[in-house]
Amino acid sequence: MSNRRAVIVSGARTPFLKAFTDFTKLDTIGLGTAAVRGLMKKLNLGHGDIDAMVWGGVILPGTAPNVAREIALDLKLDPRCEGMTVTRACASGLQAITLAAAAIERGEYDVAIAGGSDSTSNAEIKLPQKVVHAVAPLALGGKASPADVLGVISQLAPFTDILPTRPKIAERSTGEVMGEAAEKMARRNEIPRAAQDEFAVRSHQRAAAAIAAGRFEEEIVPVQTPEGKWVHADGLVRADTSVERLARLRPVFAKDGTLTAGNSSALTDGAGAVLLMEESKAKALGYKPLAAFKSWSYVGVDPADQLLMGPALAMPKALERAGLDLAQIDLVDMHEAFAAQVLSILKMLASDGFARARLGRERAVGDIDPAKLNVHGGSLALGHPFGATGARMVTTMANELARTGKERALLGICAAGGLGAAAVLERV
């Protein structure tokens, strides 16, 4: 059992589209189904070939939160393909994939599909708990007299706080919206607006170049919307953006802030899936695996401090577990929630003081060469359908290792709740 190794055979994702565009009518299950269907078709997998579906998501549908199982059922896979859904904020997708890898190595499965999806267009509008508690006795408690109804109405006054609340990605513990937290990080780590805009432009340019070169063609599967329209390509990448253009945008999270729509990732709809197999099984079936996990790490920090700094702790830990130095890493892929967050983390990784106080090591992890970092752009350009991002990163990096013959890639993802995730991939 101990010498089983999980390998990444392939990956596929839907195009990533801005929320409330063409994918508005596809919920997270529909998006996930599209990605998995595309992946299976690409690899010519049969409906009975898959032992399990492991899925990650952030905005889970209230009536069917086990998205993994719903995808398997919607695809009419063999009912024995079991399914589970995990949630770890923006690291949900990577979590699903590492969980599947661990289960394969533990001997639970031989073949699994793991990934994630989110439809920010389909975030449920939530009734305040006050309404739920007040109305529940009426709705569930049998016959109601007019007095009961009046009683409920009086409980609900004043009526301003019973309006359905607009869904927003605010921290439960601090009430802070993620952009506000990133704005604070920009100030605290002294990341100027210009540096953020420059980083965002680079992300767009690299993504645009990858698209122009057809680099994503093997990763993206076209999706047909319920309206019948086929979507073939990512919708957020702007080849023509420039530092001058971004400089004109107004800050959105603070009056004198530095974060704009241009240097923050957008609300996105999309899904990504990865096929994992036990190595000997993959070879027996004639697949050529791309990569395998050398290590991974999940960490937590105080969300009231620097909410999105998690990767600054998780990435060194993953390196340590892999027994590697930053110098031995050929590619780094970091989720770009905000340019300010990526640049803050780069600064922390390069600081000796940070290494001593926060990592318990004498020297800094090191400077990450921009040429190695997010070589085909990141979430700023491509978009960030929360649960899908991990699958996108794993897929792109696994393909990149296989195509270039490079040895190792380091992944880093920040997540709500002060979580951080990282993984080291090695070429197989």
Place this chain on the structure above:
Amino acid sequence: MSDMLLEIGKNPQARKLLKTLGLPLPIPEALRREKGAIRARPLQDRKVIVAGKGELVGVVAETLAAAGADPYVDESIRAAFVAPGETFGRPPRAIEAEGRVDAIVFDGSAIASAKDLHALYESLHPLVSRLSRSGRVVVLGRPAAGLVPEAAAAQNALDGFVRSVAKEIGKGGSTANLLIVEKGGEKRVAAVLRFALSAKSAFVTGQPIHITARAKGGDEPALVRGLEKKVALVTGVARGIGAATAKALADEGAHVICLDRPADDTATTQLAREIGGTPLLVDLAEADAVAKIIDAVKARGGVDVIVHNAGITRDKTLARMKPEQWDSVLDVNLGAVARVTDALLPHLRDGGRIICLSSVAGLAGNMGQTAYAASKAGIVGFVRAWAERLAARGVTVNAIAPGFIETRLTAAIPFAIREVARRLAALGQGGLPEDVANAITFVATPGAQGLTGQTLRVCGGALVGA
């Protein structure tokens, strides 16, 4: 019992009205307090100006950044703040010409002459009026003992300065304290500075706090949940300061043995349940009290923190006082403290804490309180002597001297006297039991290893007493 003036002052309209009427009443400022356990970053996002160029700037820089403060510093000391700023995302910023500041820290450790003291004036003069409500001033100095006379004078001058500043800024709810750091005590400054700058020290002002290397022990203490897996014994827990202390110690993770008289069974047992502690119903005046306490402590495998809080008053002028009144006050307030301490020493773990309750009345003297004041002044000598003897074991022994605290005891004081007692403090109000509990709890934490043999006043800057 509630402080009417303080309540009125919380209403902006009423506050304005009183001011317009020109009443000669200083309306006290409601103090900023903080519930719950000591925080990992007690100074989160606080604007702290650091001035003065002394030997402690490095310690201040490290402490502030780790505690979450945004430091605003003079160019001459900026370098010390760069590395900690990078580590914790709290880069030093230039001091702005205007706007509110939450705290001012002045490092006066290098001041060695009357002329040097000018820096104190120059730094604080433009800043003191910019302090926000419940702001903080902390001055750091060195002990005068052993210095050349001129330097000794200059260092001692800091004491008078801080006490006076405390009086001046008290009406805004702000406090000023002096940290006197002995050579070798530098590594123990962090937790004390955090406390002095945080909301946990709301009612501590005008105080010199000595930080020494006397008590043996580690120099990298846990700054949060410092009492986890530790056992604390608190006497007199049924109400007031004792109850608040038991809760605060439990918040830091301690298992608290809650001691009070059998007559207070209900309150004591309820409290013990709420905080997950052990009730211990013992009358300290009884002969078998000590044996029962030892049994309870042994059952927990020893004790780390002893808080001698139980005390009684039998106020009478000396001429009218009966011998049994005198005896009972001295026996409970001093005799029992000594007996219980002696008996528990073999069960007190190394690095432990003994904390006794003194009283500003004991330090200053009070009409009708000869016995009470004698017992409470006795505590000062008691902790000093034990501090010497237990330093090698890493045990610290300190006293906390509350001033006017809003409790059942002080609610019984006649209105006029009560009013005067409240308003004579620099903060213009009485303290809460929680204020005393917070000071006791701070002294109980590992971070307070530098404090021993001292009497720390929690008095809001009371006019009386030293």
